[in-house]
Amino acid sequence: MSMVRPSVHPIEAPPLTDNALPRGRMTDTQGMPGTLGGFVLRFIQFAFAAVSLCVMATTSDFPQVTAFRYLVAAVSLQSLWSLSLAITDMYAILVKRNFRNSKIVSLFSIGDGITSTLTFAAACASAGITVLIGNDLNSCAKNHCSRFETATAMAFMSWFATSPSFLLNFWTLASK
């Protein structure tokens, strides 16, 4: 910097087009945060988790079973996480900015890993109990089997939608 001298001709600034990738930025892949694919994925996750939460919460006897209480907690967390990231994605699309630096992607990747693991665990535990009630004990008559099954299936669908987000973020993080 000590070599900079005043000159009458202004030096041309380096071009700041989309092709110039600054350090710490990554290429644009659909499904990444800030893209339309990412927003659609987040919205699907949120929708399935919210439906699962509503269906399970409207059954009268879910608090008697620990796994169903855990499912309600897990899909609540999943829906909050997915909704906040969907809003962030929508904001990024509207202002035409992408915020894909390494720290953001690692934060999203860790959050996706935690929420998807919790949702999957809750869905599996609920599925085990639903199958136990329905198939093994044959006591669907005095239980809300169909509602339990619906809530479990929606939680699985939410996990299916979260996995691509997690794998894509993890892949981008590793390949940067």
Place this chain on the structure above:
Amino acid sequence: MSMVRPSVHPIEAPPLTDNALPRGRMTDTQGMPGTLGGFVLRFIQFAFAAVSLCVMATTSDFPQVTAFRYLVAAVSLQSLWSLSLAITDMYAILVKRNFRNSKIVSLFSIGDGITSTLTFAAACASAGITVLIGNDLNSCAKNHCSRFETATAMAFMSWFATSPSFLLNFWTLASK
């Protein structure tokens, strides 16, 4: 370095030691297939899955519950997969070869992803039913609660040991 001038002494050939990485090979990380860390991880996975299988299979009433039957199937698959990869790792260590090209790593990564997901799902379903029996229904007196809990815990430990293998292989695959 611009001061180097030609001389009558023959030019030294570039060294072809282990440091020279041929195209398509990856750096050596402990925990990767073919390393001692990888072998230890595989052996831990196999040991926990085998203990879980033995403990669950020795209970008399596990076939009555679908989730417990599924646990037996999942940890059987996990123990077979981990044992075969442990043998492969041991062979690679003994003959001092590493077989880490891209196809092998992607095969191992996919296999780890499938077996770890199945084991985790089985462990979660069993945990849900074990908690239902023990805490919600309080019927541990006429069930093998401690054995169910042990088998579930061992399946979770096996999943914990499989996750690093999967993430490490996936990371290596993405960052090659």
